[in-house]
Amino acid sequence: MAILIEVRFHGxxxxxxxxxxxxxxxxxFKEGYWTLSFxxxxxxxxxxxxxxxxxxxxxxxxxxxxIYNPNYVVVLDPTVIGPVRVEAGIKQNGxxxxxxxxxxxxxxxxxxxxxxxxxxxxxxNATKMAMEILGRPITNTAMVGAFAGATKLIKLSTLKExxxxxxxxxxxxxxxxxxxxxxxxxKEMEGKV
Amino acid sequence: MVRKVVRGFYAVAYAVKLCRxxxxxxxxxxxxxxxxxxxxxxxxNGELENCQYITAESEFGAASILVGASATGARTFTxxxxxxxxxxxxxxxxxxxxxxxxxxxxxxxSLSAPLSIWNDHxxxxxxxxxxxxxxxxxxxxEAHDMxxxxxxxxENKEVMLPFMVCMDGxxxxxxxxxxxxxxxxxxxxxxxxxxxxxKLTTKDPLTFGCYAPPHCYMxxxxxxxRAMMRAKKVMEEVFKEWAELTGRNWGGLIATDYMDDAETxxxxxxxxxxxxxxxxxxxxxxxxxVGLVKIRSFRPFPTEELRxxxxxxxxxxxxxxxxxxxxxxxxxxxxKSALFGHCNAKVYSFAVGLGGRDIPRDLIRKCINNxxxxxxxxxxHFEGVKEFEEVII
Numbered sequence: 001m002a003i004l005i006e007v008r009f010h011g012x013x014x015x016x017x018x019x020x021x022x023x024x025x026x027x028x029f030k031e032g033y034w035t036l037s038f039x040x041x042x043x044x045x046x047x048x049x050x051x052x053x054x055x056x057x058x059x060x061x062x063x064x065x066x067i068y069n070p071n072y073v074v075v076l077d078p079t080v081i082g083p084v085r086v087e088a089g090i091k092q093n094g095x096x097x098x099x100x101x102x103x104x105x106x107x108x109x110x111x112x113x114x115x116x117x118x119x120x121x122x123x124x125n126a127t128k129m130a131m132e133i134l135g136r137p138i139t140n141t142a143m144v145g146a147f148a149g150a151t152k153l154i155k156l157s158t159l160k161e162x163x164x165x166x167x168x169x170x171x172x173x174x175x176x177x178x179x180x181x182x183x184x185x186x187k188e189m190e191g192k193v
Numbered sequence: 194m195v196r197k198v199v200r201g202f203y204a205v206a207y208a209v210k211l212c213r214x215x216x217x218x219x220x221x222x223x224x225x226x227x228x229x230x231x232x233x234x235x236x237x238n239g240e241l242e243n244c245q246y247i248t249a250e251s252e253f254g255a256a257s258i259l260v261g262a263s264a265t266g267a268r269t270f271t272x273x274x275x276x277x278x279x280x281x282x283x284x285x286x287x288x289x290x291x292x293x294x295x296x297x298x299x300x301x302x303s304l305s306a307p308l309s310i311w312n313d314h315x316x317x318x319x320x321x322x323x324x325x326x327x328x329x330x331x332x333x334x335e336a337h338d339m340x341x342x343x344x345x346x347x348e349n350k351e352v353m354l355p356f357m358v359c360m361d362g363x364x365x366x367x368x369x370x371x372x373x374x375x376x377x378x379x380x381x382x383x384x385x386x387x388x389x390x391x392k393l394t395t396k397d398p399l400t401f402g403c404y405a406p407p408h409c410y411m412x413x414x415x416x417x418x419r420a421m422m423r424a425k426k427v428m429e430e431v432f433k434e435w436a437e438l439t440g441r442n443w444g445g446l447i448a449t450d451y452m453d454d455a456e457t458x459x460x461x462x463x464x465x466x467x468x469x470x471x472x473x474x475x476x477x478x479x480x481x482x483v484g485l486v487k488i489r490s491f492r493p494f495p496t497e498e499l500r501x502x503x504x505x506x507x508x509x510x511x512x513x514x515x516x517x518x519x520x521x522x523x524x525x526x527x528x529k530s531a532l533f534g535h536c537n538a539k540v541y542s543f544a545v546g547l548g549g550r551d552i553p554r555d556l557i558r559k560c561i562n563n564x565x566x567x568x569x570x571x572x573x574h575f576e577g578v579k580e581f582e583e584v585i586i
Contacts, residue, residue: 018367022200025369029198038368060371062332062467064364066551 005033005153006067007054009143010086011076014046016140019166020076021052023144027154027162028056036061049084056153074147075099076126076139081111093118097150097189099126099139104192122150122192124185133181134174145182149189156186194373194439201366204333204374205272205298205358206231208340210241211380212296215267215387218247218258222277223310224362225300229272252277256284256295263293264401266392268344271295274362275302278316282323288355289324290413291402292420294347294387295355296340300362301463301514303548311549312362314463314514317491318523324417325355326424327492329462334372335443336360338435341375341384345431348387351423359491361464363549375439383438421493428490446495448487449502451477455484457508457565458538460524462488465512465545465552472557483561488524496531503536510564511542512557513573521573541569543576550577 007024011017018039025037033056041050053067069089075081075098087096096115100107100123108121115121126142141163148154160179167175199207205228209217217236219229236246245262249255252273259269273281278299288295299317303309317327326347330336339358347356360366393399405413429445436442450470452458461469466487476483486502488495503509509532513522520526525542532538541564546552556577563569 022369026198029371034371035198036368036370038363040363062471063554064368064464065468065553068553 003056003058004061005056005072006070007056007072007074007147008067008070008086009052009054009074009076010080010084011050011139012046012080013041013048013050014138015050015076016138017050017076018052020074020140020144021054023140023162023166024054024147024154026166027148027159028054030158030162031154033057034060036064038064040066049080070094072097072147072151074143076143078127081107087112087115087119090115090119092116095120095122095150097122097124097143097146099124099143101125101128122146122189124189124192126185129181129184133177133184141178141181142185145185146189148182149186150193156183159186194376194379196371196373198369199333199372199374200227200369201333201336201360202227203231204337204372205340205360206235207374208337209270210235211375211377212270212341212344212384213242213268213386214244214270216245216247216259216262217241217270218249218255218262219271219273220249220252220255220277222252222273222275224302224312224366225272225274225277225298227366228298228300232270252280253284256281256288259295260284260288260291260293263288263295264291264393266387266389268348268387269295270297272298272300274300275304275310275316279304279319282320285320285325285355286323287402289417292353292417293355294344294353296343296347297355297357298336298340299357299359300366301359302362309548310362312364312514313547313549314359315516315547317357317359318515318517320357321492321523324421325357325492326352326421326428326490327357327359328490329359329488330365331464331466331487333360333365333368333370334441336365337372337375338439338441338443341380342431342435344387345384346424346428348389349424349427350390352420352427353389354417354420354424359463364464373441379438383434425490425493425495428493444487444489445498446488446490446493447498447502448489450474450485452484452486452502454482455506456482457510457561458484458486458503458506459510459512459561460486460488460528461512462491462524463514465514465557468552468554469512469557472554472561476558476561481565483565491524491527494527494531499528499531500535503532503538506536506538508564509538509540510561511540512552512560513542513544514546516544516547525573539564539571541571542573544573545576552577
């Protein structure tokens with residue numbers, strides 16, 4: 001049976017929603033998966049809701065349609081929850097991993113009370129974490145770390161290497177800070193699963 | 194060859210670099226921009242030897258500069274889409290008439306108005322009659338592979354025509370996926386330097402595209418048509434050579450799956466083909482005799498190939514990504530004209546995914562099933578459209 005893992009990312013323009021899926025496409029390939037990532041944004045402006053998609057499989061990926069029934073949903077910005085139905089179509093036993101300033105139980109109560117009980121909800125205050133380490137509220141690397149920590153689909157070492165390579169061209173300091181952020185988010189999420 | 198996860202833009206730009214172009218000229222337009230941005234970065238880093246990268250003031254300017262450059266015997270490249278392609282169109286008809294083998298990537302995008310940055314095939318379809326070769330690719334590996342092949346076909350002495358590699362904007366350009374990147378030695382062994390028999394030089398002045406009064410204009414049009422028709426054979430040969438060189442066989446002017454005993458043929462072009470093939474496979478498992486015909490070359494049109502594979506089919510389902518307003522979808526129009534008198538199949542054509550609207554698996558399956566079960570009339574339909582009220586003022 002072929003494996004096909006589908007992930008949908010939600011956030012706002014400028015937060016690195018597209019990059020989050022792209023980094024995981026590169027890291028996933030290093031782990032031996034065939035991968036595909038692609039974006040869907042509204043207006044090409046900062047602040048508007050953005051969606052990106054990631055597929056991981058054990059065979060070449062030919063499906064290029066949008067993801068309607070994701071195994072995982074990753075939310076980079078707490079303010080899109082509500083205005084955007086981030087949980088739409090999520091599969092049974094699926095998982096929502098959200099940047100949210102409150103514990104998961106509260107997020108579930110506030111927004112996902114009708115969600116099937118088999119679906120796990122996990123939260124992380126990625127904005128705070130990104131402000132502490134990067135000094136900017138760009139949450140994509142933290143949420144990439146959180147995804148890997150929660151799902152264990154990608155090893156921390158592979159992800160750290162990929163993130164370093166990704167940001168290296170913008171300077172070693174920034175690359176190292178993003179690696180630090182990935183590791184912190186990964187470990188915090190690992191403890192919550 | 195090294196397999197890497199790269200973005201569509203890079204897959205294309207890297208292949209262009211390996212083809213050793215002499216002049217690259219472009220004007221940015223989404224979703225094409227990063228193709229030429231990648232090339233501009235390669236140029237700035239000194240990775241493009243003996244190459245001039247020129248930033249034009251518009252697409253019209255970019256195409257015009259390439260016409261001049263190509264006429265001097267330079268291997269040229271540009272990329273554009275949508276309004277940019279339309280703005281180039283005046284020049285591109287000239288490029289074709291002057292028989293200049295400019296290779297361009299069209300990152301397919303819809304046309305205004307209303308403004309849309311998203312993907313369909315309306316832009317390249319608008320260039321259908323311009324005597325420019327048009328090949329549509331399914332994924333970024335095929336886009337990468339098509340670049341050296343495009344130069345080899347376009348620059349063949351029997352062809353000498355512009356070449357558009359059409360790749361779906363966003364769905365391919367913005368997608369990260371694994372691509373086996375070609376090596377310089379491999380491309381050098383496949384693609385000889387461009388050295389046209391006739392070129393602009395100061396030593397031996399010539400005029401390209403000069404005035405042709407009625408007593409000689411028509412002959413130019415005849416030779417353009419002949420060149421297009423000869424391109425079919427050249428393309429088949431180059432595609433075959435490519436398959437032997439790389440082990441990646443993308444097919445001929447068309448590529449087929451499950452067509453041997455198919456009662457229903459499903460026709461598609463571009464990035465949706467992969468998903469359509471999956472749906473066809475699923476329907477085969479359910480015992481339905483369905484086959485896939487991927488049109489790779491839209492110009493020249495694969496008339497003989499389609500006649501051969503469609504000979505015995507009962508239904509033809511065409512997925513269109515453009516509309517010829519006032520008639521129907523451009524693929525079905527050409528398909529019907531190719532098959533007239535050769536095949537009695539009912540033809541159902543469905544315009545889907547205009548302006549980037551998603552084409553989900555269920556929609557593809559529904560269209561095919563509706564045609565097989567006779568739930569829709571023959572002819573042209575829009576599918577995946579919401580209920581709305583038309584306002585006539």
